Amino acid sequence: MIKNTRTLGEFIIKNQLAFPFSTGELSSLINGIRLAAKVVNHEVNKAGLVDILGAYGETNIQGEKQQKLDVFANEKFIQALDNREIVCGIASEEEEDFVILNSDDKKNQNKYVVLIDPLDGSSNIDVNVSVGTIFSIYRRISPLGSPVQLKDFLQPGKDQVAAGYIIYGTSTMIVYSTGDGVNGFTLNPAIGSFYLSHPNMKFPEDGSIYSVNEGNYVHFPNGVKQYIKYCQKEEGNRPYSSRYIGSLVSDFHRNMIKGGIYMYPNSEIANDGKLRLLYECNPMAYIAEQAGGKASDGQSRILDIKPTELHQRVPFFCGSKNMVKKLEEYITTCQ
Ligand SMILES: O=P(O)(O)OC[C@H]1O[C@](O)(COP(=O)(O)O)[C@@H](O)[C@@H]1O
Ligand SMILES: [Mg+2]
Numbered sequence: 001m002i003k004n005t006r007t008l009g010e011f012i013i014k015n016q017l018a019f020p021f022s023t024g025e026l027s028s029l030i031n032g033i034r035l036a037a038k039v040v041n042h043e044v045n046k047a048g049l050v051d052i053l054g055a056y057g058e059t060n061i062q063g064e065k066q067q068k069l070d071v072f073a074n075e076k077f078i079q080a081l082d083n084r085e086i087v088c089g090i091a092s093e094e095e096e097d098f099v100i101l102n103s104d105d106k107k108n109q110n111k112y113v114v115l116i117d118p119l120d121g122s123s124n125i126d127v128n129v130s131v132g133t134i135f136s137i138y139r140r141i142s143p144l145g146s147p148v149q150l151k152d153f154l155q156p157g158k159d160q161v162a163a164g165y166i167i168y169g170t171s172t173m174i175v176y177s178t179g180d181g182v183n184g185f186t187l188n189p190a191i192g193s194f195y196l197s198h199p200n201m202k203f204p205e206d207g208s209i210y211s212v213n214e215g216n217y218v219h220f221p222n223g224v225k226q227y228i229k230y231c232q233k234e235e236g237n238r239p240y241s242s243r244y245i246g247s248l249v250s251d252f253h254r255n256m257i258k259g260g261i262y263m264y265p266n267s268e269i270a271n272d273g274k275l276r277l278l279y280e281c282n283p284m285a286y287i288a289e290q291a292g293g294k295a296s297d298g299q300s301r302i303l304d305i306k307p308t309e310l311h312q313r314v315p316f317f318c319g320s321k322n323m324v325k326k327l328e329e330y331i332t333t334c335q
């Protein structure tokens with residue numbers, strides 16, 4: 001029986017009405033993301049039947065081989081946001097530099113910038129394991145009427161006006177926040193609409209799941225190694241379960257529902273870790289904190305980090321508050 005619940009469209013309008021001075025631009029932006037999510041979802045669902053699996057044949061700025069779905073998703077999100085005439089620039093994992101959207105005078109009046117990981121979990125595309133999209137939204141700081149600038153993208157995560165992710169899994173969901181809690185919406189494929197299925201999502205303060213690529217264990221800093229040992233020790237409600245899908249969005253989503261910690265540490269083979277601050281760590285940290293969780297680079301709050309480059313990487317530890325605190329204790333005490 002389909003739950004009688006509000007659609008995402010209705011939820012967006014209701015939220016907008018709650019802010020008397022709202023211009024509706026942010027609502028329209030979220031609607032743009034909703035549209036692109038449906039287009040990408042449609043392609044993901046029939047990935048094996050259409051020519052969308054496998055490598056695209058190019059390498060992105062990260063030095064990673066782009067997958068066809070990386071490029072497809074990148075195009076669809078940029079298109080949907082450009083058409084909405086409220087975004088003045090987009091930064092993407094798949095674009096070396098930020099994209100100025102047709103910088104005619106009219107567009108320079110647009111006040112939002114969007115940072116996006118169009119397809120998260122690319123290594124899972126060809127093996128039918130859930131993947132996602134991650135987005136982060138800021139108001140520009142450069143003056144209206146002028147072309148967007150790099151500084152508009154290099155804002156600390158705490159200044160995001162909205163952030164979220166789409167998960168293309170057993171069901172397709174949009175999970176996002178505009179600074180007033182976290183809500184999840186599930187796509188009803190028969191109707192083609194997203195419905196509010198997970199209102200007011202909360203990270204359990206404690207959990208019993210840890211998510212890390214243990215294949216890199218030998219290269220991890222001692223504090224992280226000791227924390228993993230702590231998770232595996234037979235004591236109290238431990239050992240915890242080890243669960244690692246290899247798609248940040250999917251590992252995060254499971255841990256937010258069940259309680260757990262996701263870790264992508266720095267290591268001898270990846271000095272700053274792997275994940276990108278601007279379009280992976282900041283938006284997920286924003287959602288985590290809005291849901292009562294915690295996100296850090298092992299010492300400091302992710303959302304306080306002042307970015308210096310578009311594609312910079314940071315160590316990332318995120319999830320149930322008390323688990324991240326414990327991890328930080330180990331990092332501080334076991335140098
Ligand atoms: O294969 P590894 O090194 O464990 O990395 C997996 C991590 O890398 C990512 O795939 C990076 O994201 P992209 O797929 O968007 O590049 C995360 O989703 C995931 O958590
Ligand atoms: Mg990613």
Ligand SMILES: [Mg+2]
Nearest residue numbers: 093117119120
């Ligand atoms: Mg990606």
